[in-house]
Amino acid sequence: MTATAAALFGNFVVGCGVLVVPGMLDLLALDLAISIPQAGSLLSLAALTMCLGAPVLAATTSRVDRRLLLVLSLLLLAVGHVACALASDFTTLLWLRPLAVLGAAVFTPQVAATLALMVPPEQRSTAVTSAFVGWSLASVMGMPIGNLLADLFSWRVSFAAVALMGCVSAWTVWRVIPAGLQVAPLSLQSWSEVLGSARLRWILLATLLWCMGNFAVMGYITSALREVLGASPGMQAILMTLLGVSGLVGNIILSRQVSRIGADRGARVALSYVLTGLVLWVLALSVVHALWAVAMAVLVWGLGNFAFTSSQQARLAQSAPGLASASIALNSSSLYAGQAMGAALGAYLVVALGFESLGPSGVIILGAALWCSVVADRISTPRPDQPAN
Template structure:
């Protein structure tokens, strides 16, 4: 079972790398395709929103199909989209290939989560889900630096070639290692959408709020760290590595906590701790730079990664418990809410910087997470007699 889940995690690893590596090769793309940096940055935006829109729609339309075939086909299409990015003649065509890659990724990730959940025993579902989401985390800590190094050394097009090759390897592994999974019930589209009841939808909003708060920090972490530490720009990547390391341990802890203490308790504690770390970021920026502030910046950067990614296994396990028969579609909406939060985090964070000050990023992000926490507590009171999770 473990090696089957690992091959699924390889898919989420390369998808996470593909999504975030644009930041590392942005200047090369802008120069080569003769567009502004801000225009090149829209590649990140279009990927996030195409994913957010595509996940629930594609997940619904393909839910009746055999899951192994969906996984193989979607990761192959993802590889083809990245392969086409290697040979695009203009920025407009690259824009299109990024949309195709996002839609393929939006189909793969929730199905991978559902498959991992089915492959795992009842007591290890949280850990299995944490392995899948860990693929995204490892994409942050390893995939993005590797992809950036390839792009700066050999050209940005070779970065996409690297991603396409790993995608093909993943497709071969899935086709070889995974068993044929039982299809989900063939239910009409209208009835499937009706299954997303108020409980599920409100819980998805919790995910959107927490992700928005977190990506307000992550999107603008470079200028934030420069303000708190006065370090050289070239050193920012080491802080991102610390964030990634914290994310890995957070993912593991989130999976363990979900299996040991339950999804609800783990989610509440993760949200509370996450809000505290975000508030701490704004607090640090109020003090003059010294060795203690630098040390605390290092610690809080790792703790933010830990708290942010401890949320995911608990949230997804809780969502599955709300409607196990429609797990695939619900997880597609969960993935959609994640990417919606990414886009909103960058947008709201930019507004805070432009309209107020970068100093306020942390506490505004923390407020978003607190709103998510309060909403989740209210949801539990409303539905406490219906679901135990």
């Protein structure tokens, strides 16, 4: 197994850990006798934890051997999900969920920065986007399988499955990633250089808005399908699988084409697919009222979904390789901040206006994300040995 494959599998496990709750949100709420918006607070709290944890942990662990750091982050993910599986009530689960996702705040950004150290400059974009295919696989398998396990057995079994995979991934990383890899220690100057770059700021803002608009809908997708269209758990799993398969295909296409078309264009195209998919989602729920229309929407939506995130990481690594550890950590922080904001917005909209209001809000926010991405494209990229503009 190569380092890229180990990173891909690790991202798959981390993605399953993050996405398992949205995939079984309605079943978890039913079992714990709480409302959907209450259950949605699990999403917001977890995302807020990852948002704050990614840059803080990147700074405090910058002197730690990369292999050791990645292994410990996966073991923390495993321990946290075991604890969630054993939670006796919703309040306990609410306190434990941040622990379960803290490892995710470390692994995804730092494994991307680690790969950037291990491959030649001309291979960085391909390596980073290939590793992020793991998140696409998580959406293919993690969300629907988590939903089915929760439906057939219990949501506790879904958490336990993530914990088991975390242990396997930790062992794989220990076997494959070489010891002794170090990134440049992150100082205040590193963060200042990232935030002082106009190009990097616009890229990070695009990530935040993409995730906010995306998660306002995706965080409540199973509940919306059930409440609006009466979809059974089995049909929900099928549609989530379609979304994930589409995301996997889109990410694989991007990883093979990014060196030819460039990460900037890849991000723009991917985001256009997500925006189009959400427009189709709105039509499916509010006009057509049919599951076949939802299937068409998630097919288009998925093609750009994870491809956009991986292209964002590639843009950051290309723009300023020496700042990749800091910039990718901030990108993860932006992503998780967007999740928290999207989950909170979604919970409010469900109560105030109903599930049909989620899609239009997502479309507006995704349009703003696309505009930010285009602005970033127009700012020149410095040479690899220079700071970002």
